[in-house]
Amino acid sequence: MKGLILSGGTGSRLRPITHTGPKQLVPVANKPVIEYAVEDLKNAGITEIGVVLGHKGREEIQEHLGDGSDYGVEITYIIQGNPLGLAHAAGTARDFVGDDDFVMYLGDNILNEGISELVDSFEAGNYGAGIALQRVDNPQAFGIADVDDDETVTRLVEKPDDPPSNLALIGIYVFSPAVFDAIERLEPSWRGELEITDAIQELLEDGFAIDSHTVDGWWKDTGKPKDILEANRLVLQDTEQLLTGTIKDGAEVTGTVQIGESATVQNGAVIRGPVSIDSGTTIASGSYIGPYTSIGPNTTIDGAHIENTVVIGESRITCDEKIVNSLIGRASEIESAKGLLPDGHRFVIGENSNVKL
Known part of the structure; x- marks a missing residue:
């Protein structure tokens, strides 16, 4: 299995901090956010990692992470260019992924409990995708999963006006290579982007089962200043002397x-x-x-x-x-x-x- 860290985007919600550098290098507890993703992938046994870069901050991220040897991994850089959605970013990594399964991890996320359980669950079954979920108070702001009584994923919808549940996709996914064919069939959403939720929905309609794992520990998207401070608080309260x-x-x-x-x-x-x-x-x-x-x-x-x-x-x-x-x-x-x-x-x-x- 390979790993894919998405590190494009403009970081507009973190301006002015991101006027001069990428949001993935903003530190939380004195460690850049992207390093948490690298560590989670390595701890799950994934050492071949592709980092998808946009137009902004690509040089800084490559200089910081290098070839990955300082972290015990091997890093390949993939240029997305214009940020046309998460599914578009995933699609740019098709040659890197090849015929392997892969984890896709948004590079501005921090997850308290790591990703090993999600990866192990996916590998134990026969799935087209696996998704990490967490219950949220504002499901209208997220991609949302609808599940049946057996917690089987039956439908996904991006930022719904009338959410079918409060189970939000938190930006960590596991995919089989079948997702690339699903991405090829997508049309841009009302936001003008290729949505990863639409790609997973395509897999469902193609007959693939979708695994899910509800995260019990904390999770933070560090896209805003208040989120950086909250993530800093959460990480510091678990640190050692x-x-x-x-x-x-x-x-x-x-x-x-x-x-x-x-x-x-x-x-x-x-x-x-x-x-x-x-x-x-x-x-x-x-x-x-x-x-x-x-x-x-x-x-x-x-x-x-x-x-x-x-x-x-x-x-x-x-x-x-x-x-x-x-x-x-x-x-x-x-x-x-x-x-x-x-x-x-x-x-x-x-x-x-x-x-x-």
Whole structure:
């Protein structure tokens, strides 16, 4: 079985963060989102992985992942070009997949429990496709599966006005090569895209059985700033202690904390986990880093109070202020300015920003 990670799209919902880089490289708990997909595939025994790239961010993703050897996998890059739908993206990988079954994983998803159960279930049966599902409160926003009393998939529909269930397709699929013939027969939907739900429906109508697995653990689509923060919170609450940096005498560090190599927590700084601090970062005296915060590499925090925030890295935050629920782009600078004394600030700012408070 092979793996396919979809990494196209423009990341419009994450602007301005994605004006200068692909959404799949935005870090969650100081690890780019796409690495979670690579790890899930490897943990399911899949080491031949195709990464489907669009027009934007292809160079950055290829530079970051390389040939896959750093992750114990072999990566092949496939150019989709214009984002014409998930089924179109899958169809571009036909030569890579060949006659093998394959997992298709949306590159901006994070799944708590991995994909091994979905893969094992598919391999144990005779299916045209397997789909990961989760119950959602807003099924109108998703592709939805209709199932019978035996939990057999009977129908799929994309973003229905009148959903037949609340079981949403969450962006992780297993396919037999038969899906490529189904994709060839598709017509664009009202959105102008080739929908993967339509392709699976074609398989159903061709007589193929569709396997399904309802995800019990959490799942996040990291397409919006609030989703990045929520995914960061969920990942951090399951992390383990890792202290490879330096904690000076007089610093106060409690809870589950990760401090990367060459990072320093100075005397008088306070850290309340769960927190992740990447390599080369300095947390200066008088700073407070509160729960569910990730500070990226080569960053300086001096005097600020930061909670439930992702600082992507290479930034300087030197204000004596409270920053909460924020997503701060790479190479940003936030410093104090006289005369402004609000109780707190909330940011979504892009790379190379300069904010005065």
